[in-house]
Amino acid sequence: MRLHFIGIIIATLTLQACGTETTTNNNNSSSANNTENSTTSSIADIPFTVRKIYPHDTSSYTQGLVYVDGKILEGTGRNGFSKLMYTSLQDGKSTRSISLPYAYFGEGVALLNGKIYQLTWQNNEVFVYDANNLQKLQTFEWPYEGWGLTHDGKNLIISTGSSNLYFVEPSSFKILKTVGVTDNNGPVGNINELEYIHGHVYANQYGANIIYKIDPTSGRVVGKMDLTGIREKNSIPYNPNDEMMGNVLNGIAYDSATQRMYVTGKLWAAMFELENEKGFR
Numbered sequence: 001m002r003l004h005f006i007g008i009i010i011a012t013l014t015l016q017a018c019g020t021e022t023t024t025n026n027n028n029s030s031s032a033n034n035t036e037n038s039t040t041s042s043i044a045d046i047p048f049t050v051r052k053i054y055p056h057d058t059s060s061y062t063q064g065l066v067y068v069d070g071k072i073l074e075g076t077g078r079n080g081f082s083k084l085m086y087t088s089l090q091d092g093k094s095t096r097s098i099s100l101p102y103a104y105f106g107e108g109v110a111l112l113n114g115k116i117y118q119l120t121w122q123n124n125e126v127f128v129y130d131a132n133n134l135q136k137l138q139t140f141e142w143p144y145e146g147w148g149l150t151h152d153g154k155n156l157i158i159s160t161g162s163s164n165l166y167f168v169e170p171s172s173f174k175i176l177k178t179v180g181v182t183d184n185n186g187p188v189g190n191i192n193e194l195e196y197i198h199g200h201v202y203a204n205q206y207g208a209n210i211i212y213k214i215d216p217t218s219g220r221v222v223g224k225m226d227l228t229g230i231r232e233k234n235s236i237p238y239n240p241n242d243e244m245m246g247n248v249l250n251g252i253a254y255d256s257a258t259q260r261m262y263v264t265g266k267l268w269a270a271m272f273e274l275e276n277e278k279g280f281r
Ligand SMILES: [Ca+2]
Pocket: 064, 065, 066, 149, 150, 193, 194, 195, 251, 252, 253
């Protein structure tokens, strides 16, 4: 009996140590069991306007998106199709690209101090590249799944498909702190692609058409953008089965000079330039 109990503990610890956080397709897994939460304050909708629409390569299973000097840095996923590339914003075509070996499923990307970091989904590896030429410089180990990636100017911020944001020291990949994302119903799971904008983390939630604005200190959701139907409303071709097939909203980039946000999704035909009158602050 005791051995069995210890076995359960060891199995639990092993699962935690390996970082095998459950990946689900549930787009609101966090709220079902949190009915005791009595907080009723509403989370403000963040208004936005679609200012421009650009082509996006429908073979790009977008997992990471960053705006860099008029170009888009994009990381894509799926084994055999994963890439890291710079693309032209105007036509969506890549201007420099590398392919990941078949074994790797690329995930979130971030550019910090001249280096690009690229997560992998379940390979427990993070690649570091020279941002100028996409030459690989280094590989770090990562104990969890890799989903979204951004930075606050100093540290990397990683999502793993859970409700956690991990703050990581870029030169050592040491986890400095972990912040749980919560809304009025409790933890918010399936946190995916990220973008740090003026002191907040913006994150889209896997399977949902929502971008959350998150206080990086408390983890509290302080605002949200509802992008439901953004392709339909703008006459962008889409497959009605996209959500079922996982071809969902995933990708947030931001140009601080123009204060415009760029969003796209996995295999989407368009990238949307969004404006908020207050600049997404
Ligand atoms: Ca991003």
